[in-house]
Amino acid sequence: MSFYFENLFIKENEPVFWIFVAVIIAIIGYTIYAVRKETKK
């Protein structure tokens, strides 16, 4: 098993990475909310 974390150059681009993660989590959260809303109708 190999671990590629360092090769993603995340340390050099750390702010970008964490903003990206936050955006992804927010979108997935909204999607779950939308699905719950639509399936209750």
Add this chain to the structure above:
Amino acid sequence: MNQLINAFKSKNIACGYLYFYVHFAIEVACFYFLSTVTKGSPIIWLVPFVYDGLAFVPQSVVGYFNDKHPKINLSIIGTILTIMSFAIYFCTNLNVFISLVILCMGNALIHVGGAENTLKNSYGKLSHSAIFVAGGSFGVITGKILAQMAVPFWSIMLLMLTTIPFILLADTYNSESSNCKNFNYANKKLSPMLIVFLAVFVVIVRGYVGYGIPTSWNKTLIQHVALFFIMGFGKALGGILSDAYGIRKVAFLSTVLAIPFLCFGDNLMFISLIGVMFFSMTMSITLAILTSVLKKTPGLAFGLTTIGLFLGTAPIFFIKISEISINIGLIVLMSLLCTVILLKILDKEGTK
């Protein structure tokens, strides 16, 4: 045989063929861009990871927006954004992430536009969206090859422009009666949220397992091309065969039959390709299940599959299991699990 021929001639099947080309073109553009930026380096960069996230995940939100505002032609806007991203990257010195974000937005809009058009105009058939989705695999490998050949970037921009008449023609099939009410493939006895969760779980698992398929035979460019072509062919075939012979039969047979071919195909190209073809067939089936639950919001349903794909492939950027025995074990276990789940969440009545 007649059922198969009829599946190819379903009403409004033209939408699938038109968006096959549009999907092909956007993937050519995206993978030409990614290959050029990373210059084919074997080291995984942050750029492809961000691309995967920003191109796949927002499609749910974009799809939901399009469900509420169906008159907006997202595919045309997506095409313009894609061309803009190329102009910014190749003609300016701005940070690569700016053009990457715009490219991802263009990609997401075109995907959602294609999904909405093919799902709403299919009268509940899977072929249309399956053929649309298949175009991507052909585009991915073509984009990589064109980048290796260093074709001028403006030729890719011209390619994107050629999609406009295809998009406009597909748009003529849209009408007030375009909807997804004939999608009735989900088990009505189960809670809709549970079906959504399980269907997305299947997509996640298949997304992850897909990267672990042993393909030591895959060494030359032609073999690489064959692999992607078969993936695209399998995706289309999954929808066509489901319409012809029944979604439950195809779901069961494709997931189970893939197992031995994938497990024993590590050094045997044709065996492996048969397995990949079967493996790819479930893509349209999970989309049909999600659309059945979210009939009024097919864009949101499509976006759930792309979120699943991202979540399934994201771990690959961080951890890669190289031991073949472990990968084969995962393929067997996960495929059997997916088979059981699919048979549970698919409706027994109302399907062939």
